[in-house]
Amino acid sequence: MKRNMLFALLALGISSSAIAAQSDADFLAAHGLAGKTTEQMVEAIDSSPAARPLAYNAGVTSTELKLSDGKQQFSYPLGDKFYLSFAPYLTQTHPCQNHSLSGCRGELANTPFDVKVTDNSGNVLVHKSMTSHANGFVGIWLPRNIEGKIEVSYQGKKASAPIATHENSQTCLTTLPLQS
Structure with a gap:
């Protein structure tokens, strides 16, 4: 047919x-994404309160948003921005390279964190309180082609990790163990 x-x-x-x-x-x-920019689609999917996994596949690489219904795949370029999704944790995490907006789950859902991102030149790119989504992740848009560090604090515990926003950099950061 x-x-x-x-x-x-x-x-x-x-x-x-x-x-x-x-x-x-x-x-x-x-999927409620019509009329949205790529940036808005990424944010809407990542912040969706729906239980994971979602009914469709959505992932973000260093260069594009990929959506699929299992039969067809659609790609949308990220342009001059880089999306980094990170999940600080206390006891459990998972290895990840590219963030699955529709499947990744972090340990600390709906949790407030203090977040600071600096580039290797010492420029502060992000410094604010942010709350993780229902999936346990916090997402931030960063400039492309930088290297730096992310620092996260929560209830007196801290975590930090190096970051990069190059063409093949990871978009899912799950190596942020919160420690005293």
């Missing part, structure tokens, strides 16, 4: 890219 519909649309002069764009629009609309 889908094949016959594809041929009918092609016969009417509707290109396969227009068909893909329609599928893309339908996917975004079905």
